[in-house]
Amino acid sequence: MSHPIIEFRQVEYQISTISTHPILSGVSFQIHRGETIALLGRSGSGKTTLLKLINGLRRVSSGAVLVQEHDVRDWDIIRLRRGIGYVIQETGLFPHLTVRENVCLVPQLENWPADRISSRYVEVLQSVGLSPSLYSQRYPRELSGGQRQRVGVARALAADPEILLMDEPFGALDPVTRAELQREFLALRRNLTKTVVLVTHDVREALLLGTRIVLLDSGRIIAEATPHEFVRLTHPVAREFLAAAELATGAPA
Amino acid sequence: MNSLQFMLSHRTEVLAATREHLILVLISLAIAAAIGVPLGLAIVGRPRLRAIALAVASVLQTIPSLALFGFLIPLPFIGGIGAHTAIVALVLYALLPILRNTYVGLTGIDPAILEAAEGMGMTEEHILFRVRLPLASSVIMAGIRTAAVITIGVATIAAAIGAGGLGTFIFRGVSMVSDAVILAGAIPAAILALLADFLLGLLERRLKVT
Numbered sequence: 001m002s003h004p005i006i007e008f009r010q011v012e013y014q015i016s017t018i019s020t021h022p023i024l025s026g027v028s029f030q031i032h033r034g035e036t037i038a039l040l041g042r043s044g045s046g047k048t049t050l051l052k053l054i055n056g057l058r059r060v061s062s063g064a065v066l067v068q069e070h071d072v073r074d075w076d077i078i079r080l081r082r083g084i085g086y087v088i089q090e091t092g093l094f095p096h097l098t099v100r101e102n103v104c105l106v107p108q109l110e111n112w113p114a115d116r117i118s119s120r121y122v123e124v125l126q127s128v129g130l131s132p133s134l135y136s137q138r139y140p141r142e143l144s145g146g147q148r149q150r151v152g153v154a155r156a157l158a159a160d161p162e163i164l165l166m167d168e169p170f171g172a173l174d175p176v177t178r179a180e181l182q183r184e185f186l187a188l189r190r191n192l193t194k195t196v197v198l199v200t201h202d203v204r205e206a207l208l209l210g211t212r213i214v215l216l217d218s219g220r221i222i223a224e225a226t227p228h229e230f231v232r233l234t235h236p237v238a239r240e241f242l243a244a245a246e247l248a249t250g251a252p253a
Numbered sequence: 254m255n256s257l258q259f260m261l262s263h264r265t266e267v268l269a270a271t272r273e274h275l276i277l278v279l280i281s282l283a284i285a286a287a288i289g290v291p292l293g294l295a296i297v298g299r300p301r302l303r304a305i306a307l308a309v310a311s312v313l314q315t316i317p318s319l320a321l322f323g324f325l326i327p328l329p330f331i332g333g334i335g336a337h338t339a340i341v342a343l344v345l346y347a348l349l350p351i352l353r354n355t356y357v358g359l360t361g362i363d364p365a366i367l368e369a370a371e372g373m374g375m376t377e378e379h380i381l382f383r384v385r386l387p388l389a390s391s392v393i394m395a396g397i398r399t400a401a402v403i404t405i406g407v408a409t410i411a412a413a414i415g416a417g418g419l420g421t422f423i424f425r426g427v428s429m430v431s432d433a434v435i436l437a438g439a440i441p442a443a444i445l446a447l448l449a450d451f452l453l454g455l456l457e458r459r460l461k462v463t
Contacts, residue, residue, distance in 0.1 A: 081374030088372075092369035105373065
């Protein structure tokens with residue numbers, strides 16, 4: 001078996017050393033190339049923190065996070081981050097930059113030649129279902145929530161990173177737009193062999209998009225399962241999630 | 254003699270004083286911005302320096318302007334009689350609004366945007382020049398606008414220490430007990446302040462992003 005692309009080894013994370021309640025505790029798991037991991041949990045379960053450990057926006061208190069077999073602490077942090085696409089809820093677009101400027105930012109920082117940036121812009125905008133010419137000069141405030149989120153995904157894909165981190169990317173959207181974007185995400189993922197780590201509190205989204213679901217509760221991993229296995233889990237927290245979404249199959253043990 | 258007649262009959266003098274006034278204000282504002290904006294950048298993330306800088310700038314602003322001009326006269330190099338002393342005082346007055354607005358503008362940015370920038374692999378320098386400053390620019394411009402209006406008003410007092418400008422008419426009018434002469438200084442100063450407020454307000458709105 002190939003090496004994991006991302007690995008968590010006995011990760012502890014707490015804000016201060018005197019704090020009695022760690023944000024993350026004893027987290028160990030591996031992510032392999034091409035997987036889509038759904039980090040599922042309630043607010044405050046530590047799922048967003050776990051995501052931010054991967055691109056170094058948060059640093060472990062003890063243990064280690066390895067990306068492409070190197071400890072995040074040993075990476076040149078700028079290099080690491082430019083190789084990881086990052087999508088957050090719609091607020092993440094730069095309001096003073098046009099769609100094109102937002103999308104082309106990382107390739108530009110990486111000093112790509114202008115013609116390569118142009119062709120990449122067209123390519124990624126088409127891949128998220130937006131017209132490259134129609135949107136290039138628009139500002140984020142002129143877009144709908146769904147369009148902004150598409151631009152956010154296009155921006156994360158622009159420099160063709162191997163890893164894509166998504167923090168509740170569809171959370172702020174209306175249900176119809178969310179379903180549309182989720183379908184498109186699945187289609188997009190079939191064409192691109194990216195490793196995706198997706199944070200969500202929506203069990204339906206986790207089941208739909210994840211190839212594997214990691215369930216977090218109070219900073220600990222309480223289950224790792226494929227969507228198929230997940231609906232049969234007997235752990236009370238998993239049952240709660242399924243019951244809330246009325247997806248439970250069979251009686252809890 | 255009413256003030257309009259006086260201004261018309263002395264129009265070359267009034268225009269020259271207005272020009273002098275404007276030059277005093279522009280030089281002072283440029284220096285205040287050149288100090289205030291970088292200082293505003295420097296105090297982000299340095300709480301102790303921030304407390305000191307904002308306290309000093311606030312205290313300077315509370316000193317009555319005539320007293321401040323008086324204090325500066327005996328000082329070597331920066332003091333004495335004339336325009337350069339007036340500029341020092343005007344810079345000190347203009348500093349607070351520029352410094353405070355720079356700080357507020359830079360720190361008032363949605364943290365999600367800054368975290369997105371960091372997460373995308375932008376360096377601190379990139380974040381400062383491509384994200385923070387552009388997003389803070391309209392708030393900084395609002396500070397410069399406030400400073401401009403204050404400086405235009407305070408600069409009339411600079412005439413007391415021989416710096417010229419529209420204050421010359423005001424002081425002369427006071428000693429002559431002539432409203433017409435006072436207004437020959439006061440009306441152009443008021444027009445300058447309104448114009449500056451309007452034009453810099455336009456600029457501020459242009460810089461605004463929502």
